[in-house]
Amino acid sequence: MKILVPVKRVIDYNVKVRVKSDGSGVDLANVKMSMNPFDEISVEQAIRLKEAGIATEVVVVSVGEKKAQEILRTALAMGADRAILVEADTGDDIEPLTVAKILAKVVADEAPELVIAGKQAIDNDMNATGQMLAALLGWGQATFASQVDVADGKASVTREVDGGLQTVSVKLPAVITTDLRLNEPRYASLPNIMKAKKKPLEEKTAADYGVDLSPRLKVLATEEPAGRAAGIVVGSVDELMGKLKEQGLV
């Protein structure tokens, strides 16, 4: 079984994001970029399925600027077998619908039995691409996975839902999206980083797939959120209670 894992290059989760003063977007110049944390979890899950003898090949794919090669190499160093870069450099974030359309074409070429995507990219916070891909392919979906068991042409997936957990059984091929509790991704070791340099990385462009990149959402403005007024430090529990009582909160 082949597994396809879409990975996105995003601002590192530790970076404090700043909105550009002219409101044209956020400042991405010279900030640390990394693989979307949920995608590390997806890569880890795919590798574990391979180590368990369930998957035979793990292919990672990223849509975006050429620099996305960096995170593909990271995924290869973690243990993925092969990478595909679909260059789509519009200077803007590529919308999930567009990414899903490109991924659907990659799926048509690669014929994986499972796609494991992240639940959410931490830059646009959309939480949409996996579901959209499943729709376009006419496949079943199991989102926000905290446990995945694959057997007999099905995946049994425990999902993190609002009230707790839900288990669904989804027929393969299917799209799964990963949540935080699924696993703890491994670090790539130095020898594996060296080895990854020799693994195949195929370069394509969005034009190869004939997908139109024009956005459906026109960004009219990007602003800083409203700030909070400075608070005070209280000296004791009694003082805290006094303040809360004053405001009728307790």
Next chain:
Amino acid sequence: MAVLLLAEMAGGALALDATAKAVTAAAKLGDVTALVCGPKSAAEIAATIEGVSKVLVCEDAAVAHGLAENVTRLILDQAQGFTHIVAPAGNSGRNILPRVAALLDAMVMTDVTEVIAPDTFKRPIYAGNAIQTVQSLDPVKVLSIRTTGFDAAGTGAAAPVETVALSAVSDLSAHVEDKVVSSDRPELTSAKVVVSGGRGIGSEENFALVSSLADKLGAAVGASRAAVDSGFASNDLQVGQTGKVVAPDLYIAVGISGAIQHLAGMKDSKVIVAINKDVDAPIFQVADYGLVADLFDAVPALTEAV
């Protein structure tokens, strides 16, 4: 303008607060028809929400557990004539709406916090560190509503309820079981007061400190990701960028450092209290009242004082 609003369900019953808040947002867009996947009794409650002009109810077992493939089919069955398809931005809406949007060849807008015009919305990006205003160029707008941005619509209306059928049942996925964490406490996203615990709590047993304070205050319990990952609290209690978003009148953060991912889920609370022994913890930058103290002294004392 006409809005098809997917009502929020919880354990087979209508989640009234989330649905009523989404109705407030949807009513700014046009005439609201609510779609209930569940029993008639839930539909009858949805029919009382002011601003809902009609309720469609589907009692088919195939949609009872919110399976995305079937609920998407049902929405598309009914979508004719609607300019907007809307749901509250809970995990159910997040699961279903992008699937609906893709089949309509539309780009979904998730976690909308403000309606500017019927085609223009605000939504947070980068864990709420930036707010984007986007205009949708799609003929049908598909969006999920972050309910903390809207007051709940009142009840007292009596909209007509109509039963609808699912045109085809998909066998792509099947429901196996729900493991619902039941509690007598208020629901996290609609509670007036929330007490959240973080890694500083130290253990699952110690988490009782947080629950006791919450119970004294009639509050809901929340947690940071670290507290959930460490097994102190269940996953449905995680507050933050990738968990639940809350905006209660009072949010008390105990032993939580205040990482941006956590702040994303609570910084719109009216009053924030932080109890942390590290004076430099970033949580103090958003706190209205900061108490620099060992939580093992401060929390029992506070519980006692309430």
